[in-house]
Amino acid sequence: MKHLIHLITAGLLIFCFAGRAAGQARPLAGNDVAQIYERLLKQIEQIPIYDNHSHATFPDDPDMDAMAAPPDESSVLRLRETNPEFVAAAKALFHYPYDDFQPAHAKWQIDKKKAAEQSGGTAYWDSILDKLNIETCLANRVALAPYLDPKRFHWVFFVDSFLFPFDNTGQAAKNPDMGVYIPLQEKMLQRYMKQEGAGALPRDLAGYESFVRQVLTDNQKKGAVAIKFEAAYFRSLYFTDPPRAQAQAIYAKYRSGGVPSEDEYRTFQDHIFRVLIDEAGKLHLPVHFHSAVGIGDYFSMRNGNPLNLENVLRDPRYKHVNFVLIHGGYPYTLDMIWLTAAKNVYTDSSLMGYYVYPSELKNILKQWISLFPERIMFGSDAFPFNDAVGAEETFWLATRSARTAVAAALAELVFEGAFDEPRAVELARMYLHDNAAKLYGDKK
Numbered sequence: 001m002k003h004l005i006h007l008i009t010a011g012l013l014i015f016c017f018a019g020r021a022a023g024q025a026r027p028l029a030g031n032d033v034a035q036i037y038e039r040l041l042k043q044i045e046q047i048p049i050y051d052n053h054s055h056a057t058f059p060d061d062p063d064m065d066a067m068a069a070p071p072d073e074s075s076v077l078r079l080r081e082t083n084p085e086f087v088a089a090a091k092a093l094f095h096y097p098y099d100d101f102q103p104a105h106a107k108w109q110i111d112k113k114k115a116a117e118q119s120g121g122t123a124y125w126d127s128i129l130d131k132l133n134i135e136t137c138l139a140n141r142v143a144l145a146p147y148l149d150p151k152r153f154h155w156v157f158f159v160d161s162f163l164f165p166f167d168n169t170g171q172a173a174k175n176p177d178m179g180v181y182i183p184l185q186e187k188m189l190q191r192y193m194k195q196e197g198a199g200a201l202p203r204d205l206a207g208y209e210s211f212v213r214q215v216l217t218d219n220q221k222k223g224a225v226a227i228k229f230e231a232a233y234f235r236s237l238y239f240t241d242p243p244r245a246q247a248q249a250i251y252a253k254y255r256s257g258g259v260p261s262e263d264e265y266r267t268f269q270d271h272i273f274r275v276l277i278d279e280a281g282k283l284h285l286p287v288h289f290h291s292a293v294g295i296g297d298y299f300s301m302r303n304g305n306p307l308n309l310e311n312v313l314r315d316p317r318y319k320h321v322n323f324v325l326i327h328g329g330y331p332y333t334l335d336m337i338w339l340t341a342a343k344n345v346y347t348d349s350s351l352m353g354y355y356v357y358p359s360e361l362k363n364i365l366k367q368w369i370s371l372f373p374e375r376i377m378f379g380s381d382a383f384p385f386n387d388a389v390g391a392e393e394t395f396w397l398a399t400r401s402a403r404t405a406v407a408a409a410l411a412e413l414v415f416e417g418a419f420d421e422p423r424a425v426e427l428a429r430m431y432l433h434d435n436a437a438k439l440y441g442d443k444k
């Protein structure tokens with residue numbers, strides 16, 4: 001009897017141990033990861049992409065952004081003209097016959113794109129999306145372009161200009177980058193005022209607030225699906241919650257002139273920021289934030305850190321507002337992903353997906369997928385770098401990088417025992433398409 005009990009116990013122990021070993025995650029990758037990767041990549045290539053962030057545009061279109069590149073900025077290695085991947089992109093998309101972008105060669109490419117622009121119509125950009133298996137694409141633009149098919153390209157508009165209604169001499173003087181950015185924000189605000197038929201700033205804060213709310217309502221009617229803050233370029237992403245009376249007094253004081261102090265301007269901005277997210281919530285427009293390191297020599301890493309937004313993202317008053325942290329908070333990607341623990345906070349891999357190479361994007365996506373796979377989206381940040389290397393080539397670079405990186409991340413996780421291959425394909429589909437389609441889908 002005693003023996004039998006021993007035997008049963010030993011049997012149970014062996015059974016438990018074997019069971020645990022099979023289901024236990026493995027920390028080291030083996031040779032078969034490459035095979036899993038190949039199998040997954042084949043299926044991942046077939047997934048139509050929903051691109052959460054792009055600047056689909058011809059390079060000479062002034063409506064491409066409410067910002068401009070600052071003078072003399074330094075570029076990361078992968079985005080320099082010498083990157084052979086851009087040649088690969090041009091060959092894949094246009095059968096580019098050269099192996100570099102020397103001016104005489106680049107002309108071939110520039111002429112082709114100019115001809116597409118002159119031909120008008122939406123077929124050209126639709127064909128770029130088709131070649132890359134991108135189904136839908138958000139386009140961050142000052143206004144939607146006639147050459148972008150509204151069925152494929154959905155408009156995201158900029159709202160930072162509402163933060164700068166006063167004399168901005170002090171703001172523009174902060175550094176040479178701000179000297180470039182601020183006049184463009186003033187121009188944008190003028191454009192919104194013209195759109196709403198306002199010759200001058202409204203008489204009081206209540207008037208200004210309803211002007212701001214009206215622009216959001218009208219732009220949504222024109223087809224906009226989200227609002228975008230590039231605020232990290234101009235100030236800290238930490239927004240206080242000042243009493244409205246303070247903002248009212250500041251508006252009254254500076255509406256017709258005078259340079260506000262740094263504190264006064266920030267207090268006013270913090271109030272208008274809250275009006276904007278309140279209205280976006282009412283209209284069910286997701287709120288996008290530039291949340292990564294930015295271009296220029298004066299971008300403040302500390303001010304742009306997405307953790308600055310924690311008090312807003314975790315505020316129960318904004319539970320119904322959907323927030324999207326564009327560019328994954330790069331390089332604070334691991335801090336950032338914990339902000340998406342809240343069900344109304346999302347992120348995308350735009351920009352960082354072509355700053356780093358796929359081997360590193362794989363590591364970041366692996367962390368994200370392991371934590372909150374329902375909140376992560378693909379974004380290309382397709383943008384024209386110059387007349388030859390345009391949004392077309394950056395669409396290619398970003399989609400190729402993301403498809404291979406997510407396949408590699410998932411292959412490792414499958415090998416490690418996290419889940420099986422069918423689940424891996426499902427997770428890839430959520431990242432590349434479904435999470436975004438769900439977030440914006442209800443408004444189409």
Ligand SMILES: [Zn+2]
Pocket residue numbers: 053054055140381
């Ligand atoms: Zn962008």
